[in-house]
Amino acid sequence: MKFDSIKSRLVLMTLICVIGMGGLVASQHYFTQRLITLNQQRDVLLRMGQDLLQMRRHEKDFLLRSDEAYFIKFSQQAVSFNTRLDSLVPMFSQYDLPITDVESLSNSIETYREKFQEVVALQRQIGLTLNSGIRSEITNLENRLSETEVNRAPTRELFGDLQLATRNFQITQEAVYAREIEELSTRLVSMFDDDQNLNVTLQRYQSALAALVNNYLRFGLTHNDGLRGEFRQSAHNVENQLKSVDSALQPLIEQQEAQVRIYGLGITALTSVVLILVLIKSFATFHRAFVNFLTFFYRCKRQYQKIDTRKLGFAELKSLAELANEMVESKRNIEARLASVEAELANKKAS
Secondary structure (H helix, E strand, O other): OOOOOHHHHHHHHHHHHHHHHHHHHHHHHHHHHHHHHHHHHHHHHHHHHHHHHHHHHHHHHHHHHOOHHHHHHHHHHHHHHHHHHHHHHHHHHHOOOOHHHHHHHHHHHHHHHHHHHHHHHHHHHHOOOOOOHHHHHHHHHHHHHOOOHHHOOOOHHHHHHHHHHHHHHHHHOOHHHHHHHHHHHHHHHHOOOOOHHHHHHHHHHHHHHHHHHHHHHHHOOOOOOHHHHHHHHHHHHHHHHHHHHHHHHHHHHHHHHHHHHHHHHHHHHHHHHHHHHHHHHHHHHHHHHHHHHHHHHHHHOOOOOOOOHHHOOOHHHHHHHHHHHHHHHHHHHHHHHHHHHHHHHHHHHHO
């Protein structure tokens, strides 16, 4: 197609605008969809962070209230966390992100869940209530011993001190009371070596107290000791891994946002430059043709001069020029015939 007419130039400028706007819309749609996907995954990460906070909350509620309902809620929240984590894997593969971050996060949350399950199992052994586990056994043995000679002078005070040390240890979980329990229980058992039946009961009582102390020691007397310290550390590992995954995703979002701006500005600039060049070219061609027409009409008053159609550029102006040339030729023929007729009349009058 030759763009040598005003119509074709207008069509060309329209096509440039349509193609430019179409490319701009297509690029914006493509990158917007990618950004939407990435932001959805970012939202998943935020929800995973909320799941983790809820898990920590249920963990603390369980340790404070010894209610297995919180362990059930913890497990449900862990399932929700893993479900969201699985949804991140395809996105990390699609954008060539380090999949090891997701794998590390999966391992960390599994370790955290397993450690907390061990804590719950240990608490069950100790006893979630006074009527369960080792605590129930100790209570029953104390009730039996209180009806025997153990609760009479001269061992009543020793037995009372042992009971008090047991209560203090369960409340404060301080090592000094653990040592006191071991010392007092050993003394109490040794004082009834001659009474076989009572000695058996005391040994059972001593074993129950030792099991209670050992379980608390295994659980951890402070936040950073034992099993409690291990599962707290595993929870911190999950938090750090979650931040690592979020850190890996953030640069990709920023990169996509930058690409949206670059492609948008690039397409807009290219379209504008091409359109301006076409407009300048069209304006120059039209101006040159207009000047030729003015010159033609100016000279046409004085002499029979035809316009050069090759200098006009636009097909529409060339058509006008051809008509103008025909008009000039027609005028010249008419004037020639008129001059001939006048000459004949003059000759007739002379004769």
